Amino acid sequence: MPDNSTSSLHSLTPYQPNKVLPIIFAVLIALSLSIHTFQNFRYRFWRVTFFLFNANIVFMTGWILRTIFSHEPLNLPLYIGQTILIYAGPPIFAAAEYNILGRLMQYVPMHTPVHPGRVVIVFVYLGAIVEALTGAGAGKLASSTPGTDKYINGGTLIAISIVLQGAVECAFVSMVALLHHRCAKAEMLPRNITVICITLYGTSALVLLRCVFRAVEAFTTYTHSCSGGSCGSVVRNEWYLYVFDAAPMVLYTLWLNVFHPGRFLPRNPKRYLDIDGRTERLGPGWIDERPMLLTVADPFNWQNDARGGQKYWTSPEKYAVCEDGSFALGSASNTSAAERKGYMHGAV
Structure with missing residues (x-):
């Protein structure tokens, strides 16, 4: 898609928007959404x-x-709407990883560095900040003229949100890697845990790729010093958007459909893997009896042992073995058919 300096006369973008690619990506995402919905049910x-x-x-x-906008490239409301939503989608995609990590931590509580529920809350809080900054920045960008204070302010908010999202994603990958390492060291690394960890590494890499693209876009375009040359080429050439933003996010959602966590982790958060790496039991789950205000002020419970005071996994004889099979061995299932046969005792 060539650079076209005169296209701004006919479009709110620095180029004439492609009319075919938005349809392709909308269809791909709709297909992934339908598959994901089916698997969730x-x-x-x-x-x-x-x-x-x-x-x-x-x-x-x-x-x-974006598809509609490509046929009405001077329609400001459409331009603002598609800009905000395309920017807003990836931070929500990233939030899906946090819940998956939380469930993985509940599955192997003895190797979890922090309370699973607390780590999810912290990442979701940070993700909400990223989403708020992204929405505000995208709105300012789409509704202002390049070079104006409002445009630059919008770009600054976008840049901050991208850097923050990249930092959060790096922290997330570090948490996954720590859990993965502890499981491997304890020889508690069955196939289902390996698949989930690799999936989280891969989806995080796609999010980080998108972050790098948006960071380059922000820091080379939305500044006072930006002028001429290659500056702003990311914005002036539409193909960057599809290759480094749309495509990674489509691959992200397709990846989680192919390796849907519902195939590999129990639906019941109280079901955990015993230290033999094969047997699964129904424990009491993580319980935090502290006041709500304290859990917000100290989400990682640094005052006490980071993994909680119960350590129920040290007394496995107290808790029933799951008789329906084992996710670690690939013989258990979350499907309703399995439950009708008497599986998933105590599932919620």
């Missing part, structure tokens, strides 16, 4: 992956608006 895993459903809706709507 099949495995009844909505509580863990509802962020993925929400992100698909937001991102798909953005590309639908």
